Amino acid sequence: MRLNHIDLPVPDVAATQDFFVTWLGFVHERTLGQDGLAILRDPAGLVLVLSRLRRDGAQTWPIPFHIGFHLDSRAAVSDLQARMAAGGLAVEPPAMQHGAFAFYLTAPGDILVEVAHRG
Secondary structure, three states, rough: OOOEEEEEEEEHHHHHHHHHHHOOEEEEEEEOOOOEEEEEEEEOOEEEEEEOOOOOOOOOOOOOOEEEEOOOOOOHHHHHHHHHHHHOOOOOOOEEEOOOEEEEEEEEEEEEEEEOOOO
């Protein structure tokens, strides 16, 4: 058995989709409805579904909820962080955290994202 997909409810499907496609290498497969549900896939085959919140207000994620992406090297982590910072995202430089060379940032939809290399 393998995990098939993750569905994250977000207030702005298009903005969150743009973040994952632009910065994390996801490919947009299709959108259903009027910006109601976007289906993305990463190079390893993980399907990420972004669905519109079904209620008013911001999504509240329990602490320490986050999603993590692991890269092949410390250099790859540093490079992505530098590109994100140059692209105007609020992101601190990577550092050793919880046994990994990592940085965290908040994606649209108030989703905490970890980018790390362990090794």
